[in-house]
Amino acid sequence: xxxxxxxxxxxxxxxxxxxxxxxxxxxxxxxxxxxxxxxxxxxxxxxxxxxxxxxxxxxxxxxxxxxxxxxxxxxxxxxxxxxxxxxxxxxxxxxxxxxxxxxxxxxxxxxxxxxxxxxxxxxxxxxxxxxxxxxxxxxxxxxxxxxxxxxxxxxxxxxxxxxxxxxxxxxxxxxxxxxxxxxxxxxxxxxxxxxxxxxxxxxxxxxxxxxxxxxxxxxxxxxxxxxxxxxxxxxxxxxxxxxxxxxxxxxxxxxxxxxxxxxxxxxxxxxxxxxxxxxxxxxxxxxxxxxxxxxxxxxxxxxxxx
Numbered sequence: 001x002x003x004x005x006x007x008x009x010x011x012x013x014x015x016x017x018x019x020x021x022x023x024x025x026x027x028x029x030x031x032x033x034x035x036x037x038x039x040x041x042x043x044x045x046x047x048x049x050x051x052x053x054x055x056x057x058x059x060x061x062x063x064x065x066x067x068x069x070x071x072x073x074x075x076x077x078x079x080x081x082x083x084x085x086x087x088x089x090x091x092x093x094x095x096x097x098x099x100x101x102x103x104x105x106x107x108x109x110x111x112x113x114x115x116x117x118x119x120x121x122x123x124x125x126x127x128x129x130x131x132x133x134x135x136x137x138x139x140x141x142x143x144x145x146x147x148x149x150x151x152x153x154x155x156x157x158x159x160x161x162x163x164x165x166x167x168x169x170x171x172x173x174x175x176x177x178x179x180x181x182x183x184x185x186x187x188x189x190x191x192x193x194x195x196x197x198x199x200x201x202x203x204x205x206x207x208x209x210x211x212x213x214x215x216x217x218x219x220x221x222x223x224x225x226x227x228x229x230x231x232x233x234x235x236x237x238x239x240x241x242x243x244x245x246x247x248x249x250x251x252x253x254x255x256x257x258x259x260x261x262x263x264x265x266x267x268x269x270x271x272x273x274x275x276x277x278x279x280x281x282x283x284x285x286x287x288x289x290x291x292x293x294x295x296x297x298x299x300x301x302x303x304x305x306x
Contacts, residue, residue, distance in 0.1 A: 132201030
């Protein structure tokens with residue numbers, strides 16, 4: 001490991017190409033810089049400086065030493081910062097998993113506000129679907145989850161609160177055969193047409209599960225709710241959609257709301273975390289997500305179709 005003075009010496013010689021100019025840059029006598037250069041070569045038992053011609057240049061070995069030493073110095077500086085950060089109660093990293101129902105764009109202003117704290121905490125965002133969101137928290141793939149559906153499972157040290165309630169509407173494209181059917185749709189009528197679904201991302205026993213399918217119904221699985229809305233708008237299938245997200249499409253007649261004999265109950269969405277890992281960053285995010293104004297925005301979603 002090089003000292004800061006030794007690294008500065010290498011950089012000064014590399015940039016200036018002269019002992020005298022390097023000495024002037026470092027504010028030291030030329031003889032002192034020359035002696036330090038020879039000591040450095042003796043320490044590594046290698047020729048680090050090319051003294052031929054009129055310029056003093058780093059040899060390939062010297063170039064390697066300079067670049068690797070600079071990298072190591074930066075690593076040590078970052079490590080020191082991270083140690084102090086954790087000692088002050090901030091986490092090294094915060095992993096946030098949102099259910100795909102939560103649109104990431106709506107979290108960007110929150111990330112911006114968190115960055116203003118200059119905490120040094122690295123943020124990582126990923127998303128899951130349905131049971132996969134709870135599973136990520138249980139299995140340690142998340143410190144905080146946002147928008148998880150269904151009731152909180154039994155997880156040690158679980159902290160949680162309700163983010164909001166999502167209402168659903170059964171919708172079809174105006175040219176879809178079900179659009180012209182009178183009266184509430186029965187299960188058999190729905191089952192005769194393909195469902196558009198967002199499959200559960202859980203890796204465990206619920207892997208591959210999808211909601212909103214009736215017995216014997218074929219399905220087209222899509223990656224997220226936005227894709228599901230687009231597919232149903234195109235007439236590729238049918239299914240339940242978040243009412244607030246498709247309000248503009250319903251108003252313009254680009255989707256048609258259909259009553260069904262079996263109604264879908266509203267879903268409560270949750271924010272949850274493991275309290276035993278709670279640090280200042282997690283506390284900050286939990287407090288932000290508790291704010292009713294932000295919760296309302298996350299539940300309403302982006303007005304993409306207005």
